[in-house]
Amino acid sequence: MASFPVINMENLNGEERAATMGKIKDACENWGFFEVNHGISPEFMDNVERMTKEHHRKCMEQRFKEMVASKGLEAVQSEINDLDWESTFFLRHLPVSNIAEVPDLEDE
Incomplete structure (x- = not known):
């Protein structure tokens, strides 16, 4: 059983931006939600x-x-x-x- 997506928003600033945006897109399309790791x-x-x-x-x-x-x-x-x-x-x-x-x- 797959666990729901956790997105590290800190990765939006830097080299991992495209991959992170892809994870957000996938989470929205396939799950309808995701947990945010915002670094706060x-x-x-x-x-x-x-x-x-x-x-x-x-x-x-x-x-x-x-x-x-x-x-x-x-x-x-x-x-x-x-x-x-x-x-x-x-x-x-x-x-x-x-x-x-x-x-x-x-x-x-």
Whole structure:
């Protein structure tokens, strides 16, 4: 039984680019997915996850406070079950970063 493809994205920069692109093509055509080995340290990824969750928590807290202030607590209580608690945003680094467009980000 074949194991699913793991693609080392670091190989896109250098002599192995063509072979890596071939592996990506094959994985997409034959598997529909692949695991990415991106070379980013687990510690850095854990830090990004922690900061993302903290940012999300602060945003949701602020939204709740604004709703209470504008509608009163009684009106908010009836809407709590219907709130959309998901907040998403898309960050891009290349070719041009959009990080400055994300509201309320701390410098870290």
